[in-house]
Amino acid sequence: MTSNPLTIKNLIKAVGGGLTPRMVRHYHTLGLLPPAKRSHGNYRLYTDHDVQHLRRIVALKQQGFQLSHIQKLLATDSMTTTNDSLMTQLQQQYRSVMQYLGRLRQTASALEGLLGRDRECLNIQLEAIDQLRQLEVETITGFAQLEKLWDGLDAATHTHPEEFQESLEHLLPDLSDRSEIEVDLLKKLVLACGDVSLVDVVRLSENAIAAVRDAIKAGCQIVADVKPVFASLDQTRLAHLGCEVVTLIDDPHITSVTEAEHEFWQHRQWRERLQQLNSNCVLVVGYAPSVLMAACEAIENGKLQPALIIGMPIGFSHAPSAKRRLMRSGIPFITSLGTLGGGLLAAIALNALAESLIEKPNCHCYLG
Template sequence: MMYIKNPNEIEKRSFEIIMPNLKFTHGELELPVVLRAIHTTGDYEYENILRFKKDAVEVGIKALKEGCKIFTDTRMAYSGINKRTLESINCSIDCFVDNPLVFQRSKEEGITRSMAAVDIAAQNGVDIFVIGNAPTALFRIIEHIKNGTLNPKLIIGVPVGFVGAAESKEELRKIDVPSISTVGTKGGSNVAAAILNAIQYLAVERCL
């Protein structure tokens, strides 16, 4: 049985299949993000539901090139992000959700671990937030911004689900911070990782 075995060739062929089916409604820098979201999910609807605010991709590239701290809300998103590339441009990435302090804070305050992890991230000077699973994490980030306790350079907010996911992303689009989000219930840790990967590949000028 004949099939493509080389991972780079598989990715290249995937993009060749996706490109002719696009409407090209986004800008040049946004297109690689759209492509990777579609490639990750197999869902062309991402071209229609992705929202970019305040030159988010350009801001993200600049932040990554300067070296920055990144936070993810899940280990799944953390695992899907190319950390070797991040290290090559002096960026660090953390996911505090399994930190003992997070367990303690969430229990004492009666909040989700995702919210407690954001609180710790806010204290650690995180520049880019990558949220793919927990609406409560995104709501918490927004609360910190409104309270003046957090000033992130970029928020990738694509939590998936039916309880608070769409609403948290709507709230994200209302605040004056560069962001990438999805409209509605779709998203996920895989999508969040794909978005950050697309931006970091642009930062190191890697081809699609």
């Protein structure tokens, strides 16, 4: 940082994040940025404090906050801000975003209904597209025609079993930059939940596939956070590979995320057991975000050294935080951004990697 005044050009360079002079002037107009001092030539001059302030604005904007909310969040005297009012506004924005996502999901579903067709449905797919071109919806009759169109598409599903892989190829984004094993993993995760958008939120560390293959080859211990995740793991293949499968929270009565979270918090024995896990184990977390958070803390304190963590717990505040911490831990990982996840997805991720190791033990595509 420098104590010398900055021109708007140098300010933008210091802040980064795609900031433009027009945006800076707009923030002045809105009151997000206080008036700048002027040079003798009437040019705006900025300070290090302005740089920090703008960085906060850019960061919050990139997270999706509206400028009106950013202004309240960054109010100089935060104690004078009515927190209840701000929370209400943020809730309203969240609901608006979710409604918008719902409309987008409806659009995606309509496109999936057309594009996600295998070869057996090709003729009826072409007929449906032709009918869409000629559709007239000025009257109620038009909407009835649309329903009839979808009924016609649905009729084709009774004539043959669905070819999932073929349909999926029509919907997946370009994955040519991913390894064969990673593509197989992503496809299995999508088929497990029926949501192609999952591809965009799954994250693998650069060395994740190599780490898990090496660990499984060595007959590592596989640790599920709860019994339902344990039950979803492919015990037969893992036994064939010489891997012992155990449960961290070894209570058969735990059947929900809420129960798993509270059980881990209330009984110290599970935290102690977490720190006693075998070195080079693979930890599969699909329920309790606190398990993932505690694992990251144990790693940071040198009390746990797993070969890989599959971290896909469910939760609306703790889970996203735990996943971010996992991605900063330095341990090989597979995770999903935000709130998406669950025990089934976590188990399927490991099952897919174990299956690929058996079917393609000498594959090195992931090293490219």
